[in-house]
Amino acid sequence: MPGSPPMAEPAGDEQPTIGGTPWIEVLVDCPGAQGLFTYRLPLDLVVQPGDILTVPFGAQQVGAIAIRFVIAPPPDLQPEQLREVTDVVAPAFFPPHYWHLLHQVATYYHTPLIQVIRVALPPGLLRRSQRRIRLLPVSAPVSCSPAAQHLLALLQAGKTGDYTWQYLRRQVRGADRALRELLHQGLVESYLEPPTPMRPKLQQAVTLTDGIPVDLTPRQQEILDVLRRRGGDLWLTDLIQICHTSTGTLKTLALKGCVVIQNREVLRGETGQILERDQPKALTPAQTLAVQALTHLSDPREVLLHGVTGSGKTEVYLQVIAPLLQAGKSALVLVPEIGLTPQLTDRFRARFGSQVWVYHSALSDGERYDTWRQMLQGPPRVVIGTRSAIFLPLANLGLIILDEEHDNSFKQDQPMPCYHARTVARWRSQLDNCPLVLGSATPSLESWVVSGHGDMDHQPETDTRSLYLTLPHRIHDRPLPPIEVVDMRQELAQGNRSVFSRSLQSALQEMYEQQQQGILFIHRRGHSTFVSCRTCGYVLNCPHCDVSLAYHHTHEGAVQLLRCHYCNHTQLHPPQCPSCQSSYLKFFGSGTQRVVQELAQYFPALRCLRFDSDTTRTKGAHRLLIEQFIAGEADLLVGTQMLTKGLDLPQVTLVGVVAADGLLHLPDYQAGERTFQTLTQVAGRAGRGVEPGRVILQTYTPEHPVIQAVQTYAYQAFIASELAQRSALRYPPCGQLVHLRFSSADEDAVQQSAHQVAEALTIILPKTVELLGPAPAIVARIARRHRWQILLKLPLDRTVELPELDNLRALCAASVSLTIDVDPLQMT
Structure with missing residues (x-):
């Protein structure tokens, strides 16, 4: 039955027994369930706080977290009315101090604690009927x-x-x-x-005993000799394969006392390939200063490591982590994308070997389950992972690193909690008393200000314990590649209707002739961004979303398919315009598919690889494509923003940005910052090796201040201008935002609910809070669900208390979903 709000307690040595029967309060994973529920423990079941359980709840079995023992059942119930815990799914899955972090996330992001736990845990542990x-x-x-x-x-x-x-x-x-x-x-x-709980993977092993074999056939003796030469211990399947024998023969040897066959756990995890051991590199003076400063830190200080592209931030990380491992401490390295983990993981494994583990959503449920359990105990490790890895219960954590800390992929948009890994990392740093390093060539405005920079009226208080380190030059003093800005208006006026400017065409030809490699960056995947009728202007939209359908070209002669990038709706390309029946339908815009198609027409000898979310869906696809490119199996890598996230490709001498304007003109207050970061990052892929690089940036607005700042790598000038604009409008980091998103299949219900919540907030919130809306979302319908939004602009002191999520949901119709996004980065 329901109890008081959850207050986690560390596990004791023994579970208490009251009159022979112990009681425990648990947090159940069931929609609508509030507070704690008390259960009776079977006498033959050992449970401790922090265990993951299966319990009966209503007519079904659900997952639950053991919170604390109680000395008696609720006074309004008799002991025999309480139900028993069914089973322990996973023991000791939460360290005692870990609960404080989960409570912080739940409170700050206005999310029920069980929902935070569900996001933090490996998938599949909290199962239900x-x-x-x-x-x-x-x-x-x-x-x-x-x-x-x-x-x-x-x-x-x-x-x-x-x-x-x-x-x-x-x-x-x-x-x-x-x-x-x-x-x-x-x-x-x-x-x-009933739910099937996640369990360790077991495999049969055969172990040689010390017994003296008697009455053995020559074949049995041969098997024992093989086992002895292999160290006396092999997996049963391996021994069968090596000796070309059967399970029955091995069982006979077990009956004779010659071997023992037993189940043994097999750890599931991404092991990677065997790499030649790497040695520490000679450091530049700036790298040396950074390593010395970071090595001497032991308190929860936040460090901004601001290094230009190719300045050797990864080598700094490696040389700072090495003494930590020797001291018995672990390190957590977060990266924004799965695609970045193979290359970074290889560098770390070449230095630290089997001490390196990975954790991200492309791993199987079993691999994530085993990785989590290994983190609870054992030797020091380095874990490389995406944002969810911030919740890993690493023992004796000595350092947290966010590489490419500016990247928006560190923020979860849905489901709740809509947490930012950088924010949670700050809390984790305080709890584990370890430094937090934020590394980037283009730091976010928030991190720049927190590090003590920025000059504005509404600047937040900076932490005096923050530290700013800089790597202003590339390794070996290699120059940053010059950026040539091409005005595509002039190209069109002079008769060039290709997606490639004459300058880019010439550079691609020169690159091919000199047997070099290059990158082409496109804002969107697919062939064309939309399909329109040239007769009446009708645009083919998704029937379930308020967005245009994109054309995806698979191969020559294939059926023409249109796809929605929001709900994945797919339909055939119509032969005629649905509005006026005209046959003049045209593909507009350029995605990765179209660029590759046009490259084949202009440069048929160029070998191209696409690197976007369409070509990297399968497990291991990121690694395979990058390895093919590094091995010289392609001349050109054509891709989307995945190319900007820290890839180190020393052989790339040319980077082409096909259309910078698609990033620049998004309806978002952060559009300028994101454009500067993306273009600067992709430009930084060129010239990282011996040969110098060059960048050609195509745009229809070369006079735009962001484009001009990118061309000269003027980060600080751009930041100063951007901060002035943010300060005037009270946008982050000069203010705080809270985004309330409403969605429902019922258009009237979602609109009415948004208005009711807005009216309630207008009465409750102080005058210092500015309420914008309610209004339809920028994309007003996705997957048949209508969407409305409210945006709250709060002062930086963060003393404003928002109503509880349940109270706000009570104002909404039953069919309406409400999401609270604190510090939102996407407002589409």
């Missing part, structure tokens, strides 16, 4: 509605006639009424499938 529908062996229905017939046909078409209710509801419109019909006629049954 799921409803399934099973076909019964009975005669045909008497009569059914079309929806019921559709539902019945789906079940009949399956091999087992058994599907999850969640799947069937997505497939059949009006599925609820259809199911009631089928249940009434006795054609199907509905049942709950």
Whole structure:
């Protein structure tokens, strides 16, 4: 039954027993469940606070977190009325101090604690019963509605006639009424499938014993000799393969006492390839100063490491981490994208070997489960991961690094909590009493100001414990590549209708002739950003979202497909305009597919690789593409923003930006900052090796201040100008934003709910808070759900208390989803 709000307590040595029966309060993973619930513990089950459990809740089994023991059940209930804990899924999954971090995240981001736990834990641990529908062996229905017939046909078409209710509801419109019909006629049954808990992976191993073998056949003796030569211990499958034997023969040897066959855990994780051991590199004077400063830090100080592209930030990280490992401490290195982890992981493994682990969403559930458990104990390690790795319970953490700290991928947009890994890393640094290093060639405005820079009226108080370190020059004093800005208006006026300027065409030809490599950066993937009728101007939009469909070209002669990049709706390209029936439909804009297609026309000898989210969907695809490029299997890497995230490709001498304007004119107060960061980062991919590099940046607005700042690498001048604008408008880092997002399939309900919440906030919030909206979102409909928003602009002192999430949701219709995004980065 419900108890008081959750207050985690560390595990004791023993679980208490009251009258022979212990009681424990747990946090259950079930929508709508509030507070703690008390359960009875079976006498044969050992549970400690921090364990992950399976418990009965209503008619189903759900995941739960053991919080604390209690000396008696709730006074309004008799002990026999309480239900028993079913099982322990994973013991000791939370260190005692870890609860404080989870509470901080829940409070700051206005998210229920169980939802924060669900995001922090490896997927699959908090499982619950799921409803399934099973076909019964009975005669045909008497009569059914079309929806019921559709539902019945789906079940009949399956091999087992058994599907999850969640799947069937997505497939059949009006599925609820259809199911009631089928249940009434006795054609199907509905049942709950118990959750299958995540478990360690076990594998049988064969171990040689000290017993004296007797009465052995020559074949049995041969197997024992092989096992002895291999160290006396092998996996059963390996021994069978080596000796060409069978499981039965090995079991016979076990019965004779010659070997022991037992289950042993196999750790699942990304092991990577075996690399030649790397030695520390000679440091530049700036790198030496940075390593010395960071090595002597032991308190939770925040350090901004501002180094130009190619200045050797990674080598600084490596040489700072080495003495930490020797002292028995671990390090956590966060990167913005999965695509960056293979290259960085290889460098770290070449230096630290098997001490390096990775953690990101491309790993299987089992791999993440095993990695998490290994972090709870054992020797010092280096973990490289994306934003979710900030929640790993690393023991004896000595350093946290956010590489490319400016990148928006460190922020989670959905589901709640909409946390930023940098913010959580600051809290984690304080809890673990270790330094936090933020590394970037283009630091975010927030980190720049926190480090003690910036001159503005509304500058937030900077932490006197912050530290600023700079790497102003590239390794070996290699120059930053010069950036040539090409005015595409002039190209068009002079008759060049290609997506490539004459300067870029000439540079690509020269690159090919000199057997060098290059990068082409495009803002969007796909072939064309939208399809429009040249007769009436009609644009083909997604039927489920208020956005245009993009054309995706697969290969010559293939069926032409249009795809929505929001909900992934796909449809055939129509032969005629749906509005005026004209056949003059034109593809507008340039995605990666179209650029590759045009390259094949202009430069048929150039070998190209696409590097975007379409070509890197499968596990290991990032590594494979980069390795192919490094091995010289392609001349040109064509990609989207994934190319800007810290890739080190020394053989690249040319970078071409096909269209800078797509980034610059987004409806976002951060558009200028993001454009500067993206263009500067992608320019930094050129000239990192022996050969000098060059950058050609194509734009229709060469006079724009951001473009001019990028051309001269004028970071500080750009930051000063941008901060002045932010200060005037009270945008971060000169103010705080909270974004309330409403969505529903019911257009009227979502609009009404947004207005009701806005009216309530107007009454509750002080005058220092500016409320913008309610208004339709920039993209007013995604995946058939209508979207509205409210934006709150708060003062920097952050003393304003927002209403509880449950209170705000109570003002919304039942069909409306409400998301609170504190410090939002995306407002589309």
